[in-house]
Amino acid sequence: MSTTAPLPALGRRILRSRVLAALTTPHGVDRYLEMVNPMWAAEEVRARVVSVTRENPLADGPGSAAVATITLQPTSTWRGHRAGQYVQVGVDLPGSAKRMTRCFTVSSAASVPGEQITLTVRAHDEGQVSKHLVAAEPGLIVHLSQAQGDFTLDESPATPTNNHLLFITGGSGITPAMSIVRTLLRDGYDGRAGRKVTFLHYARSAEDQIFAAELAEIAAADNDVTVHLRHGDHVFSEFELRRLVPGYRDTDTWACGPAGLMELVVAAYDGGGEHRLRTEFFKAPRPAAGSTEGDVAFTRSGTTLAEAANTGATLLEQAEALGLKPEFGCRMGICFSCTTRKTEGTVRNVLTGVTSSLPGEDIQICVTAPEGDCAVEL
Numbered sequence: 001m002s003t004t005a006p007l008p009a010l011g012r013r014i015l016r017s018r019v020l021a022a023l024t025t026p027h028g029v030d031r032y033l034e035m036v037n038p039m040w041a042a043e044e045v046r047a048r049v050v051s052v053t054r055e056n057p058l059a060d061g062p063g064s065a066a067v068a069t070i071t072l073q074p075t076s077t078w079r080g081h082r083a084g085q086y087v088q089v090g091v092d093l094p095g096s097a098k099r100m101t102r103c104f105t106v107s108s109a110a111s112v113p114g115e116q117i118t119l120t121v122r123a124h125d126e127g128q129v130s131k132h133l134v135a136a137e138p139g140l141i142v143h144l145s146q147a148q149g150d151f152t153l154d155e156s157p158a159t160p161t162n163n164h165l166l167f168i169t170g171g172s173g174i175t176p177a178m179s180i181v182r183t184l185l186r187d188g189y190d191g192r193a194g195r196k197v198t199f200l201h202y203a204r205s206a207e208d209q210i211f212a213a214e215l216a217e218i219a220a221a222d223n224d225v226t227v228h229l230r231h232g233d234h235v236f237s238e239f240e241l242r243r244l245v246p247g248y249r250d251t252d253t254w255a256c257g258p259a260g261l262m263e264l265v266v267a268a269y270d271g272g273g274e275h276r277l278r279t280e281f282f283k284a285p286r287p288a289a290g291s292t293e294g295d296v297a298f299t300r301s302g303t304t305l306a307e308a309a310n311t312g313a314t315l316l317e318q319a320e321a322l323g324l325k326p327e328f329g330c331r332m333g334i335c336f337s338c339t340t341r342k343t344e345g346t347v348r349n350v351l352t353g354v355t356s357s358l359p360g361e362d363i364q365i366c367v368t369a370p371e372g373d374c375a376v377e378l
């Protein structure tokens, strides 16, 4: 058998057996399979980088960053994804003993097992994983989670209603909306059901606009998809949204982008349109002003690791400011890698504004800010 062939289904069933699991404890079957062929897996999901395409080769202005679309061939253990979902991507960085994991939205249309997928990744200055992926060479193996997330189209593209769909996105927040629109167009959506799609996107500049050629094609085609691209200082306003989509508060809307855009969009739907709006932040908003009184303590097994005055920042940021290194993945409240136990105090979720004083509750410290005294077990 060629070492590049996928693992046959019968082989996978045998490899998932309890007997083999017991024999290969503590490392597990997948560790041994990976040593033979990194594309063989019984349970884990891995993927081989097939190609890397730069999306914004001309972008070099202040604040610009390289964005690339990475095509991946997942192992046969991949269960596919719904448009709008994300995956956790784990990479083994050179010189680092620890695997680093971050979340990225799948930008390609919905997939089934065996199909390739794409991730479109911005190489953030501080982002070791994103920079590694944008600079990746074909052949690199990465680790994947199964697809996760509910920022998806609730109905099947095969059974469309005549609901008008509205997407409002900014920067890299375009990726889940692109996945949904690509799925609709691929699966035969062409407006015949009387359903309109409006796509309103904000980018730093024309050079920073990703998927520019494809968006131009979609806009020019006879498909009832209307594309509005806004560049530079053009910021979102409720006035403009009302002009483009007069009944926007009664329109199913998906919004994803940086915190500043998302705050404006959420405010535009406030007071009656909230139930139509689905949001996904790709960066958690800065915590709104809350109580910065009291002290925050980080403990482990009853020992205090560090303690300092509450600055009002998220617990993850406060822990890092004290030199601690808690686990984290997405830093935006979706992957749960940073979940830890709060043992005392009141905390506020910075995405929802909900406060909680329950003792011994599990919290995501990347999107949780303390209100007053607080103790967290790391």
Ligand code: FES
Residues within 6 Å of the ligand: 327, 328, 329, 330, 331, 332, 333, 334, 335, 336, 337, 338, 339, 364, 365, 366, 367
């Ligand atoms: S790091 Fe992903 S939820 Fe906190």
